[in-house]
Amino acid sequence: MGRLKKSWISSSFLLLSLSVVILLSGCSSKGDAAASNAAKEGAANSKVETLKIKIADINTNPAFRVALDKGIFAKHGIDAELVNFGSPAEGVNALFIKQVDVAFGADFPLLNAVAKGDYAIIASAGLATDEASTEWKLFVQDDIQKAEDLKGKKLSFIRGTFIPYLWDEYLKEHNAALGDVELIGQGAFDEAYIALKQGAVDGAWFYGSVLNDKLYALKGVHELTDMSKTTVRLGMGIVTGNDFAAKNPQGIANFLAAVDEAGAYAQAHPDEVADLMYKEVKQPKESTIKDLPNNPWALGFTQAAYDSLTKQKTYMVDNGIIEKDFDLDSKLNLEPLAKALPEEVTYKK
DSSP: OHHHHHHHHHHHHHHHHHHHHHHHHHHHHHHHHHHHHHHHHHHHHHSOOOEEEEEEEOTTOOHHHHHHHTTHHHHTTEEEEEEEOSSHHHHHHGGGGTSOSEEEEEHHHHHHHHHHSSEEEEEEOOOOSHHHHTTEEEEEETTOOSGGGGTTOEEEEETTSSHHHHHHHHHHTTTOOGGGSEEEEESSHHHHHHHHHHTSOSEEEEESHHHHHHHHTSTTEEEEEEGGGSSOOOOEEEEEEHHHHHHOHHHHHHHHHHHHHHHHHHHHOHHHHHHHHHHHHOOOHHHHHHHGGGOOOOOBBOHHHHHHHHHHHHHHHHTTSSSSOOOGGGGBOOHHHHHHOGGGBOOOO
16 A cells, blocks of 8 residues: 555656646747747837838939938838939929829929929928039020020020029029020920020020030030029929828938938949949939039028028019919928938928
């Protein structure tokens, strides 16, 4: 009996031990699973939410291409698609038919957009400088040697852009007026180049060293002046629909942070940018390197940016380009920019 009792006690103890092991094992398994799930949830919560954005672009602008190629958009949670147009103004117009979500352009097309509907300017790109204005060159036929010779001539402008305003200001400075010339609208700079080459127009403003180099080599044509010698300075900004901005405030902030970072990267790595632009749009490397210093993308919004928009709006209202005046402050949505780059938003409504 003693031996049987000891055996039963030993067996019972073994079963109890096994039960405890199984129970503890089960608890451990559940604990590991819970810990694993918590880790996954934490990783998901820390991951930047991705926003798909269709961005209006042009072939000579490196900022968005750098952000895409160097992974800067991806780092900020932006799934970007670049949609190319012949001019920034065409890209802004594409907002109206929802072909793109955001666009960039000079003050003129931006104001034209916000005047027409439910759109907002979300940032300035910081290009209203003397240096940037030197990139705008006026090329004319050789029989035109001074501004006064433009009277009675056919002058090109890119439709939907600020160029009629530039012509107006330039002519006024030289005792002439828009009524003294005939303005011929074109859709893009390439079209204006062909028109000038064929003699269909007598003068045209061009931007960027790629076209300028072609024009310097063109017989019968010469550079008369550049925009830095006028009173006009070109503000530049980014615009989007109010509905898109309202639905994606953090995504817009991330997008603006990415564009600003790409602008700084481009200035610091001109050779890389030149290689990228040659690979993607066959822009000569020397042209990219020449243009970059005069065209820095640095996002923000200052009193100077506001003043530039105000001056352009006054002109557009006075000349009937904008039919109904509006409050400019109501067309600014700077909250995403202030979230992304708080120190760069110095204008206060």
